[in-house]
Amino acid sequence: MEFKKQKARIQEIEKILKSQPTQKPDNQQDTIHEQKQTEMKEIKVVKLPYSYSALERFIDAETMKTHYNQHYKGYVKKLNSALDRIKDKEMDLEKIIKGISRYNRTIRNNAGGAYNHQLFWNMLSPKKQRPTGPVYDKIVKKFGSYDNFKKEFAKKSRGQFGSGWAWLVLTKSGDLKVMTTSNQDNPLMGVIKDGGHPLLGLDLWEHAYYLKYKSKRDEYINNFFSVINWSYVNRLFDEKNKTKINESRVAKEIITEGASAGCSPKQVNAYRMIFNRNPQIKKKFMYAIMDILKEVYSEFWYDKNEYAEGQMSGVYDFEQPGRSVINKLNTNYSAFCILSNDISMALKHYGQPSLNFIGQSNTQQLKELSRMLKFMIEYRYRIFNPESATFKEIMASLDKSNRFGDTREIKAVSDMKKIFNTKKVFKVGELGGKDDMLGGVDATVEENGQTKTIQIKPFNNWEEKDDRIIVFGTGNVKPYSTDYMAFQTDKYGTFVFNVDGMEIIDGRFTFPKEGWVNPQ
Numbered sequence: 001m002e003f004k005k006q007k008a009r010i011q012e013i014e015k016i017l018k019s020q021p022t023q024k025p026d027n028q029q030d031t032i033h034e035q036k037q038t039e040m041k042e043i044k045v046v047k048l049p050y051s052y053s054a055l056e057r058f059i060d061a062e063t064m065k066t067h068y069n070q071h072y073k074g075y076v077k078k079l080n081s082a083l084d085r086i087k088d089k090e091m092d093l094e095k096i097i098k099g100i101s102r103y104n105r106t107i108r109n110n111a112g113g114a115y116n117h118q119l120f121w122n123m124l125s126p127k128k129q130r131p132t133g134p135v136y137d138k139i140v141k142k143f144g145s146y147d148n149f150k151k152e153f154a155k156k157s158r159g160q161f162g163s164g165w166a167w168l169v170l171t172k173s174g175d176l177k178v179m180t181t182s183n184q185d186n187p188l189m190g191v192i193k194d195g196g197h198p199l200l201g202l203d204l205w206e207h208a209y210y211l212k213y214k215s216k217r218d219e220y221i222n223n224f225f226s227v228i229n230w231s232y233v234n235r236l237f238d239e240k241n242k243t244k245i246n247e248s249r250v251a252k253e254i255i256t257e258g259a260s261a262g263c264s265p266k267q268v269n270a271y272r273m274i275f276n277r278n279p280q281i282k283k284k285f286m287y288a289i290m291d292i293l294k295e296v297y298s299e300f301w302y303d304k305n306e307y308a309e310g311q312m313s314g315v316y317d318f319e320q321p322g323r324s325v326i327n328k329l330n331t332n333y334s335a336f337c338i339l340s341n342d343i344s345m346a347l348k349h350y351g352q353p354s355l356n357f358i359g360q361s362n363t364q365q366l367k368e369l370s371r372m373l374k375f376m377i378e379y380r381y382r383i384f385n386p387e388s389a390t391f392k393e394i395m396a397s398l399d400k401s402n403r404f405g406d407t408r409e410i411k412a413v414s415d416m417k418k419i420f421n422t423k424k425v426f427k428v429g430e431l432g433g434k435d436d437m438l439g440g441v442d443a444t445v446e447e448n449g450q451t452k453t454i455q456i457k458p459f460n461n462w463e464e465k466d467d468r469i470i471v472f473g474t475g476n477v478k479p480y481s482t483d484y485m486a487f488q489t490d491k492y493g494t495f496v497f498n499v500d501g502m503e504i505i506d507g508r509f510t511f512p513k514e515g516w517v518n519p520q
Contacts, residue, residue: 041091042080054126058227063211075113082107099295100189112184125229133234142176157221163205169196262393263337271333276477276507289330296384325398335394342390412456415494419518452483459487471509
């Protein structure tokens with residue numbers, strides 16, 4: 001589900017919430033409406049860090065004065081006006097840029113103009129600076145020499161047709177690349193393919209140079225290298241690396257020392273059945289979570305095959321090398337339960353009804369989900385902050401589930417070697433790997449010279465009814481394209497079924513009795 005659709009849903013829900021009477025808790029003087037009023041701020045205009053004439057070797061004072069006062073300040077003014085019209089409370093410009101897909105074209109253009117120029121002013125230095133520091137070292141390593149980099153940057157700049165920007169960016173893999181964007185787009189925008197974090201940028205709009213250079217854009221591009229603020233460029237690089245390292249460290253500590261689960265076993269089981277019986281809940285939740293993670297953890301997000309060939313899109317190198325367990329959040333009913341409970345407490349604090357999924361019809365559950373997603377999207381940077389209590393509980397729950405899953409699969413593979421009477425049973429499923437992409441393959445078995453695939457799941461009980469075996473207590477109930485379904489628990493061991501004749505009834509897997517490979 002795209003954020004634009006979510007935004008429309010948010011606005012509908014806000015109308016409903018505003019029409020409901022609110023009850024102030026004791027000793028509380030704020031309401032949701034009052035909170036919005038106090039939080040509504042404006043994007044600030046950054047001060048030009050030098051005089052209009054300080055960069056004469058690159059640009060004249062008249063151009064700089066017009067560029068700063070009319071163009072840049074105009075972008076900021078129009079952006080604030082557009083944000084005010086949609087009652088958006090997000091006043092962190094970089095976060096707006098990262099989540100630009102949620103906004104209309106007006107906000108995209110003016111947020112880009114405000115953010116790009118905010119960077120641009122600081123990337124220029126009145127005092128000549130010699131290329132140095134970690135960015136210079138990476139440039140030499142990437143391009144072979146600084147001169148080679150200048151040639152590549154100038155070539156890309158000259159090749160930009162019409163208005164736009166040229167950039168040196170730090171990619172998610174830690175590499176450098178030169179690229180261009182059109183209009184006021186920025187490489188940090190999630191809508192820009194193969195973007196990255198901008199370290200250096202050159203404004204290629206005519207208003208940036210035409211009074212001085214007229215049609216001689218090549219001369220403008222060449223003179224740019226004489227005013228680069230390498231101190232600022234290296235600071236951007238260091239801050240980005242420090243942020244990424246700190247977030248990874250904090251996330252790892254949270255998983256190791258995470259708080260206990262925020263839901264009782266009874267609640268978790270109730271949400272498991274909701275996921276199984278109302279697949280639209282899981283589907284809509286999944287798409288919303290993926291969009292939120294892609295925005296909030298953009299530095300760790302990789303699209304399909306971008307991190308490595310055969311890898312799914314998602315968060316990588318966050319709390320551990322490779323694919324993060326946070327990617328399991330999008331279909332995890334225990335995490336859904338934690339979010340529902342914590343959001344309900346926040347709603348109750350402001351006199352709003354708590355979320356109520358359990359015992360409701362499918363239609364009502366979808367309405368409740370809309371309320372929940374509205375809150376999750378609006379407060380995404382608070383909820384999914386590594387330091388938040390909700391995030392800690394979610395990550396601890398996901399890590400525990402992931403470790404149990406690995407242990408369960410190892411036990412199941414050991415049991416299936418006996419069940420199939422062969423040593424050629426192998427655990428092959430990798431978190432986010434191509435086997436996951438091809439239908440949830442967790443293991444394989446060699447039978448009569450052929451490789452058969454197996455999906456492994458937990459369960460807690462079973463019963464026989466009308467010549468069918470019903471499996472209880474398993475999650476993510478849906479059709480799988482594997483040859484066998486295996487269910488593992490310490491109490492009963494491992495059951496294996498041929499998928500032929502498998503049906504999903506009342507949110508549970510059922511199999512014909514004759515398809516049971518190892519009947520008890």
